[in-house]
Amino acid sequence: MEILRSVVVLVHLIGFATLFGSWIVEAASGRREITRIMHWGLAIALVAGLALAAPWGLDGDPNYMKIGVKLVVVIVIGALLGIGGARQKRTGEVPAALFWLIGILTVLNAALAVLW
Numbered sequence: 001m002e003i004l005r006s007v008v009v010l011v012h013l014i015g016f017a018t019l020f021g022s023w024i025v026e027a028a029s030g031r032r033e034i035t036r037i038m039h040w041g042l043a044i045a046l047v048a049g050l051a052l053a054a055p056w057g058l059d060g061d062p063n064y065m066k067i068g069v070k071l072v073v074v075i076v077i078g079a080l081l082g083i084g085g086a087r088q089k090r091t092g093e094v095p096a097a098l099f100w101l102i103g104i105l106t107v108l109n110a111a112l113a114v115l116w
């Protein structure tokens, strides 16, 4: 059970790496586009995160307050990806504030995971 949970944590981290990595590539290249791979990263992190939020009965109760906050942040990131993607289709670019917020909120969720 412990190994299985560790594998789910690994998948969760792969989702995080996929989302944040693809965002970094866009930020560093100056293109600032929203890409399909960002949506994939978010979906992977979300599904694995929800699985981790279940009570695995390993070491005490999960911190539901923290999990709830992370879930809200993920929903906001998803909304920003959706809105930004639609804007990009219509006007050819993503508003700068919206693009940066996606990266900041992604780091915020990782920070919540390790610091809270």
Ligand code: HEM
Binding pocket: 009, 012, 013, 016, 019, 042, 045, 046, 048, 049, 050, 052, 053, 062, 067, 068, 070, 071, 074, 077, 106, 107, 109, 110, 113, 114
């Ligand atoms: C962009 C979204 C997310 C990012 C960047 C993220 C990031 C992380 C990171 C870096 C860890 C590892 C922490 C550690 O090993 O100490 C982690 C763990 C965890 N995450 Fe997330 N997360 C996200 C979304 C979610 C969501 C939506 C949920 C649940 C609804 C969730 C639930 C958890 C749980 C329960 C753990 C603890 C795993 C353990 O016990 O080691 N995460 N997250």
